[in-house]
Amino acid sequence: MKIFLVGGAVRDRLLGLPPGDRDHVVVGATPQQMLALGYKTVGRDFPVFLHPDSGEEYALARTERKSGRGYRGFVVDTDPAVTLEEDLQRRDFTINALAEDADGRVIDPYGGQADLQARVLRHVGPAFVEDPVRVLRAARFMARLAPLGFRIAPETLALMREMAASGELDALVPERVWQELRRALASERPSAFLATLREANALASVLPEVDALYGVPQRAEFHPEVDTGVHQQMVSDMAARLARGDDRIGYAALCHDLGKAMTPEAELPRHVMHEQRGIAPAIQLSERLKVPVEHRDLAVLACREHLNVHRLDELRDATVYEVLARCDAFRKPERIAQLALVCEADKRGRLGSEEASYPQGAELQRLHAAACAVSARDVALPGLSGPEIGEALKHARIGAIQRARKPVA
Numbered sequence: 001m002k003i004f005l006v007g008g009a010v011r012d013r014l015l016g017l018p019p020g021d022r023d024h025v026v027v028g029a030t031p032q033q034m035l036a037l038g039y040k041t042v043g044r045d046f047p048v049f050l051h052p053d054s055g056e057e058y059a060l061a062r063t064e065r066k067s068g069r070g071y072r073g074f075v076v077d078t079d080p081a082v083t084l085e086e087d088l089q090r091r092d093f094t095i096n097a098l099a100e101d102a103d104g105r106v107i108d109p110y111g112g113q114a115d116l117q118a119r120v121l122r123h124v125g126p127a128f129v130e131d132p133v134r135v136l137r138a139a140r141f142m143a144r145l146a147p148l149g150f151r152i153a154p155e156t157l158a159l160m161r162e163m164a165a166s167g168e169l170d171a172l173v174p175e176r177v178w179q180e181l182r183r184a185l186a187s188e189r190p191s192a193f194l195a196t197l198r199e200a201n202a203l204a205s206v207l208p209e210v211d212a213l214y215g216v217p218q219r220a221e222f223h224p225e226v227d228t229g230v231h232q233q234m235v236s237d238m239a240a241r242l243a244r245g246d247d248r249i250g251y252a253a254l255c256h257d258l259g260k261a262m263t264p265e266a267e268l269p270r271h272v273m274h275e276q277r278g279i280a281p282a283i284q285l286s287e288r289l290k291v292p293v294e295h296r297d298l299a300v301l302a303c304r305e306h307l308n309v310h311r312l313d314e315l316r317d318a319t320v321y322e323v324l325a326r327c328d329a330f331r332k333p334e335r336i337a338q339l340a341l342v343c344e345a346d347k348r349g350r351l352g353s354e355e356a357s358y359p360q361g362a363e364l365q366r367l368h369a370a371a372c373a374v375s376a377r378d379v380a381l382p383g384l385s386g387p388e389i390g391e392a393l394k395h396a397r398i399g400a401i402q403r404a405r406k407p408v409a
Helices: 008-015 031-036 084-089 112-118 126-130 133-148 154-166 174-185 190-199 228-242 247-255 258-262 279-289 293-310 317-326 334-348 359-372 386-405
Strands: 002-006 023-027 048-050 057-060 063-066 074-077
Touching: 002 008, 002 084, 008 112, 023 084, 031 048, 031 057, 063 084, 126 154, 133 154, 133 174, 133 190, 174 190, 174 228, 174 247, 174 279, 190 228, 228 247, 228 334, 247 279, 247 293, 247 334, 258 279, 279 293, 293 317, 293 334, 293 359, 317 359, 317 386, 334 359, 359 386
Parallel strands: 023 057
Antiparallel strands: 002 023, 048 057, 063 074
16 A cells, blocks of 8 residues: 655645645555544545544545546546556646655656646646536636746647537536635636636636626726726736635625626616626526525625715715615624725726725725714613614714714814
8 A cells, every 4th residue: 555645735835835735645455444544434426535643635546437427427446456647647637647655756647747847737638528627627726826827738728618619517516616716716816717717618608697798898988998807807806916815705806797798788888777787697696606695695785886885975974874784784794894895806906007095995994883883772762662763773873974974173
């Protein structure tokens, strides 16, 4: 029995990136041997074990044979005779088909180290086309690796286009799409995820609501980049910059302008009412991908309220209160800071505005804090009923907003 460190842990060490999860492959062992050594089994589709002390994953070396559509349509062989090279051959990209033995020696049968040096994401072999998840993984890896100068090998992109054209992506389950999208949104350059899928002709299958934004014009005086899809990519990258690793902010930023794809052609390049029009596709996308409720709710708020936040200084005091109330900001105060970040990403995700200030975000949070400082106890006078207390609290909070906006004489 031999044990090797494999995949991302080896890749990231060679790239000088912070270490992530450590996965291992065990060659020449049976499930019974692993259990006898104290490992705990966790694999559902093939034998994966947890180390009794470290909790790290150890998988038996295996080969896979395509037996049906989708990423579950495989027959797995974990015979002890399966070699390390055979196990690495079934992996997606050469930079992931790397292993390291107990002495720190790198085993690289498919040229992964050369591709790391060349900054190329290249598939290992023709079996790449058998798993539709690999199209998403390629895009997600680009969201992480594009800042390092990585590009997709032309022959790999050609296979991704072939998979998109074949309809194989239709077999992707929503949970897996969301898993890859979520990780991409938490990466440094989410725009590379969108651009890669679009270049592979796959974005329309995976995220049709987002794909519909490309080619839709905007008014150049507000959006020098003009194309709404380009603007969306810039907003996604700005959200990743402002809220690093926060996929909830990233998802709301992704959804904030979906309504622009629904603007009647006769109204272009203006997008009147796009905030309201964007709510339905944001909900549709969230429900299809089974997005967590808190992500969906923030996305809907971003669609509906981002223009109100942009023009905050023009809103009446009562309107500011109504925005806060629609956000449920008195029960869920964290939403206001989140909304402010999404709106800032929208405003700065435009050509020439990348370093612009966004005072509206801080002002929204300041007015929210002023309103929150007023509680029901402050207005619960004798003789007032529940609804009357609610109305009195509303007016008191509007007054607090008014006072906060006017400097003390």
